[in-house]
Amino acid sequence: MKTAVRYYSRTGNTKVIAEAIAPMAGCQAESIEVPLEEVTDILFLGGAVYWGQIPGKLKEYIKSLSPQQVKCVAIFTTAGIQEGASEIYKVFLKYHDLKVMKETYFCSGKRVYDAKIKEETEIFAEKVMSQASIMNHSIMN
Ligand SMILES: Cc1cc2nc3c(=O)[nH]c(=O)nc-3n(C[C@H](O)[C@H](O)[C@H](O)COP(=O)(O)O)c2cc1C
Secondary structure (H helix, E strand, O other), X not given: OOEEEEEOOOOOHHHHHHHHHHHHHOOOEEEOOOOOOOOEEEEEEEEEXXXXXXOHXXXXXXXXXXXOOEEEXXXXXXXXXXXXXXXXXXXXXXXXXXXXXXXXXXXXXXXXXXXXXXXXXXXXXXXXXXXXXXXXXXXXX
């Protein structure tokens, strides 16, 4: 299964989370500047909320993705106060015809360096990967 981790991070908070997820996803965390090389089964995509919105650059990136190129997106977000940040992303991605995993991960931007991050991101990535392998299996059979 081909996985990728991409993030857009202005002050580094979302990058921390991306880098915690990457080893579990079996790939490198890269910014959205780095193009996806091939068809991706699971794209872990991270971003933050600025003025209640998805940043424009990340919106453009999401719009550039096609459901043929990206089979499914697993969203992770950081924000100062908006715990529903992942939900904002979910709606935007779905509107642009991308399939989104039910499982999402949110971390307050204020606590991205605390010790529980590793544990939480591991649980998130594991759930996503096992869900994806069930989906893959049911497509193949
Ligand atoms: C200019 C600016 C606007 C922000 N607007 C919001 C907001 O509307 N809601 C919120 O919950 N957090 C807001 N935040 C907090 C960021 O979402 C939070 O710090 C996030 O972790 C930043 O992620 P990044 O470092 O990966 O870019 C804002 C931060 C800045 C600097």
